[in-house]
Amino acid sequence: MTEPVEDLLRECAPQVLAALVRRYGHFDLAEDAVQEALLAAATQWPDDGLPDNPKAWLITVAARKLTDLLRAEQARRHREDTVARWALPEDWLTPPADRGTANSDDTLVLLFLCCHPALPPQSQVALTLRAVGGLTTAEIARAFLVSESTMTRRITRAKATIKQSGLPFTLPAPAERADRLAAVLHVLYLIFTEGYAATTGPTLYRVELSTESIRLARIVFHLLPGDPEVAGLLALMLLTDARRPARTAPDGSLIPLADQDRTRWNAAPISEGIALITAALPHGPVGPYQLQAAIAALHDEAPDTAHTDWPQITLLYERLMTLADNPIIALNHAVAVAMSQGPRKGLDLVDDLSTDDRLTNDHRLHAVRAHLLALTGDHEAARTAFRTAATLTTSLPQQRYLRARADDTHR
Incomplete structure (x- = not known):
């Protein structure tokens, strides 16, 4: 084919x-x-x-x-x-847009159907990733840090529940929408993340996924323009995806944030994302997507890594950790601490996270540890950590980058 x-x-x-x-x-x-x-x-x-x-x-x-x-x-x-x-x-073959309103976008309705209230939140997300995002069960399992067999059972049970529910294929009533919106936003975030940094395969991106997640986020924002978290998610996607042109070299190899040519970042989505998050923050409670968008905006506005407002980013991550028990957020906080207070401070936090079972086999923990060890001058330990990280990722660009870092670390 x-x-x-x-x-x-x-x-x-x-x-x-x-x-x-x-x-x-x-x-x-x-x-x-x-x-x-x-x-x-x-x-x-x-x-x-x-x-x-x-x-x-x-x-x-x-x-x-x-x-x-x-x-x-x-x-x-x-x-x-x-x-x-x-x-x-x-009107069976009439496209939804021709039937008059974004409310009739079938893909959006399918998103809410997959977020059936009878399903546990994780199953809502998993089923939507499978049905709408097109991710494989293995990819979804990695996103949730669970085994593939566990995810297969979760998706199978979710589909059976949908079958038995008899739920009509319509958008949920306004009174129910808030309860299911959080799961929908999480779905879109995971689809975007898989598209922006593919967990497996020969390329760093799956552009079709990140593009589709942004499209769906725009639809949700059109339907709920006053919801600050919806605006925050869309802003986060735009501000992050804007860096994509500078994240890889011509041969497809990964370029870390500190080494990227920021003149290659896309200015239009950065401007749109900053406008969205600036407008959203003063209205209503500040949620996790708004905080992450604010962090992304600080990165995008900085001329380089050295002039990034790391103390402000550290504070934003600390507030974010009060809202979500997510070890990756804590790992990013450790990086921000290292950049603002020194690598040894960051390493102490990373060592604390090493006991979290959710991160034991995650290459990101070892990659961050390796980077901070190199900054402290412990090059032998850094090389070992880089090699460990390379063995744990199934992304070929990530593997090549981490092995190259191990080889380039000074003896």
Whole structure:
């Protein structure tokens, strides 16, 4: 299958799934039908050429597959007469935007459906990453710091709950929306993170994921423009993604923040992100996405690492740690402390974090420790830590960078 066809199928898959769930309401069977339609497209399109409307083609094929699956299931329950009366509505193939409002964006509705209130928050996030973000179960497991088998069971149970719920394919009522919004925002954040710094594979980016997460965040912001956390998340994504052009060398190797050519950062999203977070901070409680966006803004506004406002970043991370029990936030705080108060202070905090089981096998802990050890002049220990970090990451650019750091550390 050619890369353009693969990219197109990846883009269309969640939209087709959303269309089927909106019409029929059978999440698990709809996903099976979509997978069959995608397989048919992957087999036929390279030889026959792309149809005039690929999304409509996929919806039509998936709808037929789903009808077959539903008829088989209904036959077992002696209800084939109900299925025989089903017919597609006249606007079945009309794109959501043509039906008048961002409220009808099927992908957004699918996001809220995956954040079903009967599901635990982690299952809400996992199911949405699978159905909308297109991440594999292994990638989702790494995002949650759990085993792949645990994540497989979690997603399977979540799909079964969705099937049994009978929840209509509509946006939740305003009274329910706040309870499910936090999970939706977390989903978008994880999708963006996987796109911006892929956990596995030969490249640092999965641009299709970061682009899609920003698109969805814009939709949520359009629907809820007065929510400061929604604005904070969108700002965080824009301010972070703006640095992407400078994060890799021509050969694809990773360039750390301190060594990036900041003239290559994209000015437009930086300006937009700063405007968003500046407008959001004075309104309502300050949440974790606003704090992270404020940190990103301080990085983007600084001319270089030496002139970054590290004391302010340290304070923001300290406030962030009061809101979320996340070891990566604590690790980033240790880096900020090291930059503002010296590497030994940061190392003390990293050593405290080394007892956290959630970080034991995370390459980021060892990479930070290696960097700080090098700053203190303990080059032998730094080399060992860099090599340990390289063995723990499944990202090839990260592996190459960490091994190079180990080799370049002064003896």
